[in-house]
Amino acid sequence: MAKLLYRVGRFAFEKRRLVVLLWVGLLAALAIGAASAPPAPPDTFSIPGTESQQAFDLLEQRFPGTKSDGAQARIVFVAPEGQQIGSDANKAVVERIVADVASGAQVKGVLDPFQTGAVSKNGSTAYATVSYGATSDNLTDATKTALTDAMHTGESAGVTVEIGGSALQAKPEMAGATEAIGIAIAAVVLMITFGAFAAAGLPLITALIGIGVGIAAIVAIGMSTTTTTLAMMLGLAVGIDYALFIVSRYRTERAEGYSAAEAAGRAVGTAGSAVVFAGLTVVIALAGLAVVGIPALTKMGLAAAGTVAVAVTIALTLLPALLGFFQNAVLPKASRKARGGRDNPPAHKAPAGKPGMGTRWARFVVRRPVAVLVIGLVGMGALALPMTSLELGMPGDEAQPTSTTQRRAYDALAEGFGPGFNGPLTVALDVKGVRDPRAAVEQATSTLAATKGVVSVSPAMFNQAGDAAMVTVVPATGPSTTATKDLVHTLRGEASDLQTATGATMLVTGTTAMNIDVSQKMADALLPYLAVVVGLAILLLMVVFRSIAVPIKAALGFLLSVGAAFGVIVAVFQWGWLADLIGVHQTGPVMSMMPIFLIGVVFGLAMDYEVFLVTRMREAFAHGETAHEAIVTGFRHSGRVVVAAAAIMIAVFAGFIGGGEPMIKMMGLGLAAAVFFDAFIVRMTLVPAVLALLGDKAWWLPEWLARILPNVDVEGESLNRHEAVEPERELESVRA
Incomplete structure (x- = not known):
């Protein structure tokens, strides 16, 4: 090569x-x-093989035309202290705002809270749901201005107005600045x-x-x-x-x-x-x-x-x-x-x-490999300890800063209608072929209402054919809590008894249930993903370094880096350590996609640093230097480059910590921490210590395996054997 x-x-x-x-x-x-190129089709998020996806597919098939890919907004109205939102003055303000928003060109429909009964039991809070004919990315400035104007109109009349939903979600413009x-x-x-x-x-x-x-x-x-x-x-x-x-x-x-x-x-x-x-x-x-x-x-x-x-x-x-x-x-x-x-x-x-800093550091590690290795392993192990408490989830508006209207709308709805109102569950009932469909649905509704942790169950809505029904279940707890997760599993456990008794199939879905399924699917995929990626990389690095110990050491070092990074994420975003310092306003579960993304990105960068640093060591060893001399040579030639590359990546990723979105903060902190740990502790400290302890054995490869593996000559030995420096002319x- x-x-x-x-x-x-x-x-x-x-x-x-x-x-x-x-x-x-x-x-x-x-x-x-x-x-x-024509505009790309809108993104559709699906999680094949999960109950949530099966239920969504069933509802889309049996209730045609009910699915909407457009944005939605939820306008939340809160009456002044001691007043009712349904009083004449406050009701007039609400109706005026609803009429103004409904007149927008992109609005498909608005559900008036007083016509739909969307008023809290204590009468202090109401909400109106707005449906749009375009996705949030395609909403015009005029459409969004109508929502912000609603907030100002309410404020001038003494009614608190907050906006939730996807309509005001900001486009990821921060990425460009970052x-x-x-x-x-x-x-x-x-x-x-x-x-x-x-x-x-x-x-x-x-x-x-x-x-x-x-x-x-x-x-x-x-x-x-x-x-x-x-x-x-x-x-x-x-x-x-x-x-x-x-x-x-x-x-x-x-x-x-x-x-x-x-x-x-x-x-x-x-x-x-x-x-x-x-x-x-x-x-x-x-x-x-x-x-x-x-x-x-x-x-x-x-x-x-x-x-x-x-x-x-x-x-x-x-x-x-x-x-x-x-x-x-x-x-x-x-x-x-x-x-x-x-x-x-x-x-x-x-x-x-005179020797540079990298050379002096390498010589220090080579002289004291045991002490460096022990201190490094203990430190990384301590950093990784919080990972044992890792909880995965999909944080929503409850994780937004309190300065955002989305978070204030979430809190107002939770206070007025209960914490579970922000995370309702949709239950799909397939009664096709059932002898008495309505009796089966009534039994299912009664079972759902009697389940501990359920606040209310809406009346069942049948499709035109009468072979499917849909009900909404409101939990007693918030969407990202462990109690709601347990409730979803309990409801799904009741489905088998219902099917045995009536022949009806009950499936639990909705945004909350889908988030739970995504988290579970991600957790289940972690070990297979690690096995596939790390296994293939070990084989590839075995070809590169023609060694057994070096690739295994590289993979174990990566696992240490990821474990320590997860520990930092859990400590900050779940436990709240130093949360105020980086602007985390609400602790909660770690975003379910975070571990997969972090593993994929950091693994690639970690192997970059491993290859860049250790190939120069391998090259020096192949050219006749001793194992210890080769370590120092590798640092002299590549140490500064690895430090520069890592510093650039840490700075880039750390820039995301300043973003307003909690998920962006989490990604920025996790990636910056992982690159720091991997580049400076694992590759620059633990790797030379392990290689110094192994000596020549680090580059050992069984003869039978050496004959099987291709010799790709990464160290460029063939170039030295056929060296020919051309005259300058x-x-x-x-x-x-």
Whole structure:
């Protein structure tokens, strides 16, 4: 592989104008395709194989026309202290607001609270439900302004008006600002790392082009914009990482005396090999999201995997082409001065300077591996302890800051109608083929009403054919509580007795029940997902490092990082530790999709750092250094690059902690913590300690396995055996 990639890098360098033109043409073509592509169909969230999904499918089939993909708003009215919302003055305010909202162009219908009986028992609170003919993303400013105007109208009349539902959900515009901040931080870190504007700029340029190609392709093929979120985040992360690694290797090769073209080829042949296998581990982690069995997650994973593949390809082709235009500009300032500003100066060896921080740290760890390993393991274990209390759920408006109208609407409804009102359960009854359908439904309704934890059961609504019915059950507890989860399981347990007695099938669904099913499905998928992803990665790393111990150690280190990150998330978002510091207003269960996302993203980045750092150790060991010397050499060449890459990612992810959405805060904190733990504690501390203790045994591979595994030559040994440094005059023909 090293020889093949060497030829790719050398070709891209020498034919740089052609390569750049091809990438720019591809980006332009995909951009035109994305701009002319028809709008993607609205996202539909389904969880095949769950009772909630079966019930939704049944209701959609038996109650045609009742399903609406449009946004909804719930306008909550609260009377002044000591007054009734139904008094003449307050009722007139409510009716005026309802009429104003109903006149909107996108409104399909409004349910007046006084006509539907949507008034609390104490008479202080009422609500009106508004249905729209468009999704929340497609609602016009005029439509949303009508809702905010309703709040002002009520305020001026003394009636508190709050808005819940999906209509006022903000579009994820914060991501764009966060990415801009992340790119700015990345530029600063790259500038500090390389000390040259060109060297700092090339990783950013190639990463942005990679994101552009990936996102344009996703939109052009008709995938929804929500699938681009993970692709954009990871495309930026790995795009910078991969380019940073190759540029760093190019600078090293130039310092060793190689010409610009030869250095570009060797950088792609050696560092590029590590990039290929690092990219493959990320692709495995993302494609592995299909194991969960949720189509939306599978699409997101595949879209992100495609963007990562684009980032790898750009790093191997476009980056060496751009190096051809900035052959000396990417080098350190002192080196450029020594070369007198010439494009292709005589090769020279870089003088050996005093050991850097990475070298000194590696020597410290190698001298005291046992103490470092014990302290690191104890610390990571302590951080991971809160993970034993991990609870998964789908936080809703109750997790929003109290400054939002959605949260205030939630609290007003909970106070006026009870905490369970915000999370009603929908029960679908299939009575097709039942001898007495109405008697069966009545028995089911009575059973539901008599169940402990149920506050009320609505009258059954039959479909036109009379072979299905639907009832609404209001629990006594809030939607994200353990008691409501237990109630759902209890109701489902009663279904078998009902079917035995009447022949009717009872299925429990609704947003609350679906959230419970999603959480359960995610929890059930964690171990299979880990087994598939980690197992495949161990096999891949075994090919890369030709070792048994190194891949297993890499996987165990990743599990430590994830465990510690989960511990931090539980401590902050469930227990409330330091919650005020980062703006967490309400503790509760961890978002059910968080563990899968965190595992997938962090696994890919962790294996990046592992491959970048340990391949230089493997390369030094293969070239004759002792096991301990190889550890120090690996840190001398790659330690600074790994630190820079990790610092960039931590800064990017930490930027999300400042967002208003609790789920965004959770993702930002979890990813930033996981990258910190993995890069600085696991890869930079525990890995060299373990390798120092293992010595030569770290690189042991049974002879029979060595014959089976392909030798991909990641360390570039074949390039050294066929080394041929070209005279500088041969580069005259390829000068810019």
